[in-house]
Amino acid sequence: MANLQGAGTRQNTFDAIVVGSGISGGWAAKELCEKGLKTLVLERGRDVKHGDYPTAMKESWEFAGRNKVNQAALARQQKQNRTGYTTHPASAHWFVDDVDNPYSEDKRFDWMRGYHVGGRSLLWGRQSYRFNELDFEANLKEGVAVDWPIRYADLAPWYDYAERFAGISGQKEGLAQLPDGQFLPPMEMNCLELHVKRRMQEKLGRVMTIGRVANLTVPHNGRGSCQYRNRCIRGCPYGAYFSSNAATLPAAAATGNLTLRPFSIVNQLLYDPAKGRATGVRVIDTETHEVIEFHARVIFLCASAVASTFILLNSSSTRFPNGFGNDSGELGHNLMDHHFKVGASGISDDFNDRYYRGARANGIYIPRFRNLDAKTKQKDYLRGFGYQGSASRTDWARPVKELSHFGAKFKADLVAPGPWRFGFGAWGECLPYHENRMYLNHNLRDRWGQPTVTFDCEWKENELNMRKDMKAAAVEILEAAGLKEITPFDDVSAPGLCIHEMGTARMGRDPKTSVLNAWNQVHASPNVFVTDGACMTSNSCVNPSLTYMALTARACDHAVGEMKKLNL
Amino acid sequence: MPTAPVPADSTLLSRREALARAALMLGAALSPSIVAGVLRAQAPAAAPAGRRHLDASQFQTVSAAVERILPRTETPGALDVGVPAFVDLMYGEFLTADERFLFATGVKDIEAMARERHARAFTALDAAGQDDVLGRDKPFFALLRELAVTGYFTSEPVGRNVLHYDPVPGRWDACIPLADVGNRNWTR
Numbered sequence: 001m002a003n004l005q006g007a008g009t010r011q012n013t014f015d016a017i018v019v020g021s022g023i024s025g026g027w028a029a030k031e032l033c034e035k036g037l038k039t040l041v042l043e044r045g046r047d048v049k050h051g052d053y054p055t056a057m058k059e060s061w062e063f064a065g066r067n068k069v070n071q072a073a074l075a076r077q078q079k080q081n082r083t084g085y086t087t088h089p090a091s092a093h094w095f096v097d098d099v100d101n102p103y104s105e106d107k108r109f110d111w112m113r114g115y116h117v118g119g120r121s122l123l124w125g126r127q128s129y130r131f132n133e134l135d136f137e138a139n140l141k142e143g144v145a146v147d148w149p150i151r152y153a154d155l156a157p158w159y160d161y162a163e164r165f166a167g168i169s170g171q172k173e174g175l176a177q178l179p180d181g182q183f184l185p186p187m188e189m190n191c192l193e194l195h196v197k198r199r200m201q202e203k204l205g206r207v208m209t210i211g212r213v214a215n216l217t218v219p220h221n222g223r224g225s226c227q228y229r230n231r232c233i234r235g236c237p238y239g240a241y242f243s244s245n246a247a248t249l250p251a252a253a254a255t256g257n258l259t260l261r262p263f264s265i266v267n268q269l270l271y272d273p274a275k276g277r278a279t280g281v282r283v284i285d286t287e288t289h290e291v292i293e294f295h296a297r298v299i300f301l302c303a304s305a306v307a308s309t310f311i312l313l314n315s316s317s318t319r320f321p322n323g324f325g326n327d328s329g330e331l332g333h334n335l336m337d338h339h340f341k342v343g344a345s346g347i348s349d350d351f352n353d354r355y356y357r358g359a360r361a362n363g364i365y366i367p368r369f370r371n372l373d374a375k376t377k378q379k380d381y382l383r384g385f386g387y388q389g390s391a392s393r394t395d396w397a398r399p400v401k402e403l404s405h406f407g408a409k410f411k412a413d414l415v416a417p418g419p420w421r422f423g424f425g426a427w428g429e430c431l432p433y434h435e436n437r438m439y440l441n442h443n444l445r446d447r448w449g450q451p452t453v454t455f456d457c458e459w460k461e462n463e464l465n466m467r468k469d470m471k472a473a474a475v476e477i478l479e480a481a482g483l484k485e486i487t488p489f490d491d492v493s494a495p496g497l498c499i500h501e502m503g504t505a506r507m508g509r510d511p512k513t514s515v516l517n518a519w520n521q522v523h524a525s526p527n528v529f530v531t532d533g534a535c536m537t538s539n540s541c542v543n544p545s546l547t548y549m550a551l552t553a554r555a556c557d558h559a560v561g562e563m564k565k566l567n568l
Numbered sequence: 569m570p571t572a573p574v575p576a577d578s579t580l581l582s583r584r585e586a587l588a589r590a591a592l593m594l595g596a597a598l599s600p601s602i603v604a605g606v607l608r609a610q611a612p613a614a615a616p617a618g619r620r621h622l623d624a625s626q627f628q629t630v631s632a633a634v635e636r637i638l639p640r641t642e643t644p645g646a647l648d649v650g651v652p653a654f655v656d657l658m659y660g661e662f663l664t665a666d667e668r669f670l671f672a673t674g675v676k677d678i679e680a681m682a683r684e685r686h687a688r689a690f691t692a693l694d695a696a697g698q699d700d701v702l703g704r705d706k707p708f709f710a711l712l713r714e715l716a717v718t719g720y721f722t723s724e725p726v727g728r729n730v731l732h733y734d735p736v737p738g739r740w741d742a743c744i745p746l747a748d749v750g751n752r753n754w755t756r
Contacts, residue, residue: 059735060722060756066654067722070661188742228737355746358737359754395753396721396731403703406637406713414717415643415730416751 009295014040014259016559017281017296019266019311022119024532024548025302026244027162029252029260031556032300037563039252040259040294042283044303045115047262048122050245053235055090063089079103082110082497086123091233094123102452104441109455110496111306117262118245119304120499121545123233126214126241126361127388128168129542130159130179134372139538142382145334145432146508148537149518152179158550165251166242166549167220169362170212178209178367178386178542185217186210187362191351192391192420196481197364203480206369211362211388214242214546223247228358241361263287267450268315269299269324269528278324278528281311284448298527298559298568302552305335305533306438309504310453312515312522312530313440325505325515325522332439334432334503335457336539341491342467343387343425344474346483351420355393363390366424366477368541370469380465382431385541387474389424393417422483426470429541431462432503436495457495467492500544502536520555527568531555618653621660626675630655632691633678634716636698643730646720654719655712667711674708681705722756731755 015037018028025041032039060066067088074081080095081087087095096113103111114120133152140147156179163182171186187210189197197208215226223246224238232241239246252258265284270293272279280295301308309332315324323331366387370378396414436457444452471488478486508514511523520535522528531552533544540547562568619627634646634655646652659671681701682690690701703709720726727733732749 057735059724059727061724061727065657065662066718068658068662068718071664072661187740191743194743226740228740229735351743353746354743355749357734357741357744357749358739360740360742393753395756396717400713403706403709403713406702407699408639408641411638411641411643411720414721415753417746417753 012280012293013295014038015296015563016040016298016300017042017294018300018302019281020119020301020303020307020532021117021244021249021260022114022302022304022532023121023124023244023545024552025119025300026121026248026252027549027552028300028302028529028531028556029244029258030248031553032298032560033252033255033257035556035560036255036257037298037560038257038259040261040296041249041252042264042266042281042294043117043119043260043262044265044286044307045117045119045262047260048117048235048245050239050243050250051237053122053237054093056231056234056237058090058234065089075099079110080112083112083499086112086233090231091123094233094235100447102444102446104444104452104454106454106456107458108494109438109457110494111453111455111501112496112499113304113307117249117260118243121243122235122245124214124499124545125543126232127365127543128163128166128170128181128212128214128546129365129386130181131155131540131542131547132177132179134177135538135540138383139432144382144538145434146506146510146513146537149507149509149514154518155547155550155554158554159546161553162546162549165221166214166247166546167216167223168212168214168242168546169217171209173207173209173367175207175367177369177372178365181212183212184220187213187215187217187360189364190356190360190391191354192348192422193364195348195350196391196422196477196483199481200366200477204477206366206477208364208366211365213362215361216240221247226361228360230359230361232361264292265448265450266303266311267291267448268311270295271315271317271319271324271525273317273319276525278525284450286448289448297563298529300552300555300559301528301530301534302532305501305504305536306453308530308532308534309438310440312505314451320524325524325528327511327524328508328513328515330434330506330513331515332504333434333437334506335436335438335455335495335501336430336432336503336536337457337495338498338500338539338541338543339428339430339459339463339467339492339495340425340498341493342428342470342474342489343389343423344471344478344486344488345421345423346478346481346486348391348420348422348483355417360390363388364424370473378469381462381469383429383462383466383541385426385428385466385470387424387426387477389422391420391422394419394421422478422481424474424477425489426467426474427498427541427543428463428466428470430459430495430539432506432538433460438504455496459492459495464492500533500539502533502539502544505530505534506537507535508537519558520551521558526562529555529559619656622656622675625679626672627652627656628691629675629679630712632698633702633712634719636695636702637713637716638720644725646716649720649723649725651716651719651723654723655715658715658719670707671711674705674712677705677708678702727755 172180313323368384370384505515638646
């Protein structure tokens with residue numbers, strides 16, 4: 001027996017374990033494997049090899065129902081359908097079945113999940129911006145939550161490193177609030193976007209830049225360039241946008257150090273109180289329901305903010321009665337997302353003889369212009385927002401109000417492009433509030449007997465005040481641009497819908513008020529790293545994935561350094 | 569930059585060519601398994617053959633109505649591209665219970681109004697008579713017109729031959745003369 005157990009333990013022992021294979025997990029796998037560590041990547045969903053994207057080349061007429069969601073499919077993805085786009089047959093297979101993967105809501109929270117190798121790196125919006133110096137200082141200056149234990153300068157070289165590998169196209173602008181990076185050539189703006197950009201710059205002094213996006217404008221690191229199909233969410237056979245499947249996991253596999261195990265739910269961390277360290281993880285095989293233990297010197301939790309926090313909360317022991325590393329009581333708290341779906345659109349009478357070729361998988365970006373200095377200080381709210389949007393010609397799906405309009409002329413009109421329309425919306429920062437939280441629900445169990453997650457999270461005064469300005473400033477910009485039929489909107493949605501969950505195991509300087517240290521290590525068990533959205537101490541207003549990449553690469557470098565020094 | 573036009577008459581050929589183009593740009597061939605996987609994924613989804621959910625009378629009324637909304641001209645009409653079958657599928661499997669009720673009631677309404685105003689079945693009216701009746705049940709007509717437009721413009725014949733079809737543009741030209749694409753929308 002002892003021998004068998006020994007053999008099993010050896011077989012199940014690695015230098016490093018990475019939980020999750022999305023943006024953060026893929027980066028951890030690549031970095032740790034390239035640094036020579038035998039690395040086990042555990043993914044709860046099925047395997048997806050690069051290229052295994054069944055709908056990538058389908059046309060609308062090749063979907064039953066032309067890519068609309070039928071009632072039978074909807075019944076299984078009620079919550080995933082809250083985005084309005086994810087559950088179309090072109091992408092529904094990348095999102096979880098809500099019946100099999102339930103969660104609860106004290107207050108509505110839209111939790112969008114992709115359980116498969118690559119995770120949401122296959123589905124992300126690909127907008128890639130650096131946090132700025134203010135973002136890392138704001139909590140301290142304003143007395144909000146706790147101070148970040150790092151500053152922009154700590155992360156800048158790792159942004160460089162992540163961008164060089166991932167391939168981010170964009171335009172340098174020299175703005176302190178949106179630091180430039182290592183960019184591939186930018187995509188171009190179309191004629192109405194350029195018009196709005198110039199007018200806004202002249203009249204309001206605000207900057208518009210092309211979206212900084214993880215789509216390749218030139219071949220890069222063995223991956224093909226963007227074909228301008230704008231069907232990224234289906235998976236890209238050209239590898240033209242950054243995903244774990246196309247980029248980091250192949251790099252990890254090429255080292256010979258990678259073991260990837262799909263269908264593996266990490267249920268909890270194993271803890272050795274004598275060593276004061278985690279020793280491994282307990283896994284449930286989703287297909288056989290077998291429980292297996294794997295061991296390693298370092299463990300990277302990269303399962304997404306909510307899932308990594310779930311694992312920590314579910315790993316209670318005598319030492320950690322309230323969840324692994326939860327001496328501060330902050331684990332599961334400070335849940336953030338970006339608030340969005342507020343902005344405006346307008347119509348232009350110009351450029352009627354102009355059009356574009358291709359479907360650019362990117363839009364424009366208007367960097368934050370509020371609360372940057374004394375001059376831009378707002379009295380009703382802290383922090384700020386950026387705008388994302390685009391101009392395009394409306395097509396046959398444009399609404400036609402007059403019901404008398406049908407017949408031969410109606411048809412001909414819809415064949416031709418409609419007027420140019422510019423539409424944009426704001427993405428706003430959300431403050432970290434202790435009372436915005438997720439917690440374990442032991443009354444509702446999943447198919448594998450695990451507790452589930454309950455959310456209790458809402459926007460508060462700062463976000464709601466900011467939204468008023470987000471809408472008003474959008475109208476102001478379109479008026480400056482001289483557009484017509486300006487239509488503001490504020491479709492306030494519940495937290496979660498932006499799919500930028502963050503903050504539930506925050507970094508900080510003090511173990512009494514934070515879960516992780518400056519290197520993303522659990523204060524109380526430094527061989528456990530959390531480098532996904534859970535680690536975020538505040539959330540800026542920019543899309544976060546690039547920051548997870550940089551933080552993960554930095555943490556991996558630190559982990560391997562500490563292992564070499566025998567500190568881990 | 570790849571600029572070769574994609575032939576519009578063969579899905580398979582255009583995709584092979586598209587993949588080959590991408591391979592050229594990479595400077596290496598895509599692995600055969602990827603090519604095979606992408607091509608295999610092309611087996612068309614079972615196209616709705618015709619009436620499955622509406623009854624025969626409803627289907628006839630709907631067929632006549634959608635052809636008035638999108639009649640055959642120098643380009644195909646709704647009947648030419650299978651719009652009635654699409655509407656039938658939407659009715660049976662995609663609309664909510666409320667929308668189904670609205671739809672079924674609306675079909676009845678235009679049949680009733682055809683008899684009331686013109687003393688004939690809707691399908692027996694001439695174009696002017698049908699146009700007179702259509703649109704009188706406003707919520708129904710808005711739904712029917714939206715379904716007809718969607719079914720028409722997402723159909724293969726329209727996507728390939730009426731709109732401007734280029735499934736793998738391979739490039740982004742931000743500002744071109746509209747005349748370059750014959751004053752037509754891109755196929756989505």
